[in-house]
Amino acid sequence: MAPSLDEGNNSLFNFVVKDGYGVKGMVDLGLTKVPKPYIQPEQERIDKQNARTCPLQPIDLSKLNGPEHDRVAEEISRAASTLGFFQVVNHGVPIELLGKLKDTAHSFFGQVPEKKAVYRKGASPSPLVKYGTSFVPDKEEALEWKDYISMTYTNDVEALQQWPKECKEVSLEYVKTSVEMVRKLLEVLMENIGVKSDYAKIDALIGFKLVNMNYYPTCPDPNLTVGVGRHSDMGALTVLLQDGIGGLYVKVEEDIENVGKKGEWMEIPPVDGALVINVGDALQIISNGTYKSAEHRVRTTSTKSRVSIPVFTMPNPTEKIGPLPELVKRDGARFREKTDGGLDGKSRSEIGQHEKIDALIGMKMVNMNFYPICPDPELTVGVRRHSNLGALTVLLQDGIGGLYVKVEEDIEGVAKKGEWVEIPPIDGALVINVGDTLQSAEHRVRTTDTKSRVSVPVFTMPKLTEKVGPLPELVERDGAQYREVVFRDYMNNFFSNTHDGINSLDIHPYK
Numbered sequence: 001m002a003p004s005l006d007e008g009n010n011s012l013f014n015f016v017v018k019d020g021y022g023v024k025g026m027v028d029l030g031l032t033k034v035p036k037p038y039i040q041p042e043q044e045r046i047d048k049q050n051a052r053t054c055p056l057q058p059i060d061l062s063k064l065n066g067p068e069h070d071r072v073a074e075e076i077s078r079a080a081s082t083l084g085f086f087q088v089v090n091h092g093v094p095i096e097l098l099g100k101l102k103d104t105a106h107s108f109f110g111q112v113p114e115k116k117a118v119y120r121k122g123a124s125p126s127p128l129v130k131y132g133t134s135f136v137p138d139k140e141e142a143l144e145w146k147d148y149i150s151m152t153y154t155n156d157v158e159a160l161q162q163w164p165k166e167c168k169e170v171s172l173e174y175v176k177t178s179v180e181m182v183r184k185l186l187e188v189l190m191e192n193i194g195v196k197s198d199y200a201k202i203d204a205l206i207g208f209k210l211v212n213m214n215y216y217p218t219c220p221d222p223n224l225t226v227g228v229g230r231h232s233d234m235g236a237l238t239v240l241l242q243d244g245i246g247g248l249y250v251k252v253e254e255d256i257e258n259v260g261k262k263g264e265w266m267e268i269p270p271v272d273g274a275l276v277i278n279v280g281d282a283l284q285i286i287s288n289g290t291y292k293s294a295e296h297r298v299r300t301t302s303t304k305s306r307v308s309i310p311v312f313t314m315p316n317p318t319e320k321i322g323p324l325p326e327l328v329k330r331d332g333a334r335f336r337e338k339t340d341g342g343l344d345g346k347s348r349s350e351i352g353q354h355e356k357i358d359a360l361i362g363m364k365m366v367n368m369n370f371y372p373i374c375p376d377p378e379l380t381v382g383v384r385r386h387s388n389l390g391a392l393t394v395l396l397q398d399g400i401g402g403l404y405v406k407v408e409e410d411i412e413g414v415a416k417k418g419e420w421v422e423i424p425p426i427d428g429a430l431v432i433n434v435g436d437t438l439q440s441a442e443h444r445v446r447t448t449d450t451k452s453r454v455s456v457p458v459f460t461m462p463k464l465t466e467k468v469g470p471l472p473e474l475v476e477r478d479g480a481q482y483r484e485v486v487f488r489d490y491m492n493n494f495f496s497n498t499h500d501g502i503n504s505l506d507i508h509p510y511k
């Protein structure tokens, strides 16, 4: 049922967001004024009258292969380190493809809402495809005047299987040709800051790729709304195809001679056949602040619907990013290294002993276990055999006993391989045992029929986002006995198994 458009209400939100009609569905109902949820606060509105057009000419990338290489490389580097935005022509992405992409975006969004809504969040048949509206509609104070379809690139086969059939072929060709260009640009940008880059280094920067088709329907009053609110991109480089309508504004971060004044918002004008390139946060961090990830935003228009088609390249979600060591050595660190909660501030090889240990025990947990008396301890176990998942476990046990550990190898003067030995209660003592992160031994707990038993372990383990693998020093000396794994993945495996009779390091292919 069509919602009332007069006031900000749930029925409108449900219609646009939940039912997947999008802003386009709302506009198609025949809007004469902007519904309240879309009205931006004064300071976020875009003043078209007072914005200048960016005077920078597009850069001809084909000249990178000729005698003018150095001049063009310098031009790219200067743009990336000042405005953070530039346009390129002769970029290697076929011109016919650009036209097809814009047509495809219009025809995709021109479909009946049901066709698009198939891919909306929570309903999409593919984890790679998401159709939506605004950015985070549940949380935004004022919604963006935009619908989009987003397609993650993993490989060609999955793209052709899972992306919407209406747009998969052109989008795939666009991602692939764009990424090729991004590699060239990154090579130039790395060389400019004195960093030798190879295929693998650039791969780490752009391991994750995503192509969006954005649709900005006409708006009854563009002065009140935004197509996209101000933000910076999070990845390495973004490639953007915009149509002839314009409306992309970038904020000048510092005075740039012959270009703009600090704080000014400048329009990146549509240039036929050109692509817009902009620097994302990850590249700003990796370059130790040399390249600028600039704020930008998109205005709406009242005359014609606009489409734009960005390709985002960014590091894989598990990749650690921080200023490149070469640059830190030369200039000092201006940013901290980050995954989503890992080691702050330094690269893995630079961390000191204290931080190394911190990384091993970033997560701590204390349990209180209670083992009631059992009518027949022969038939039950207090804890099934298992190994612990963390670094070290500290265990306080009471005087009752019942903790058994399996001897993994013959230990002279102690026990034979395969034997189970009891760790006896000792008043005032704590039991320490090694967890899987440091390799580990199986153990279990017996029940008792005389008295209830308690035990109080403290588990220490790496943070969920921490990569766990043999330390590089040891791999160099002894070769790798285990492969690296993100602790969260390891933990998920750990708890999705019963551990019946197996050491969890053996269950999963960590070796």
Ligand SMILES: [Fe+2]
Pocket: 231, 232, 233, 296
């Ligand atoms: Fe952006």
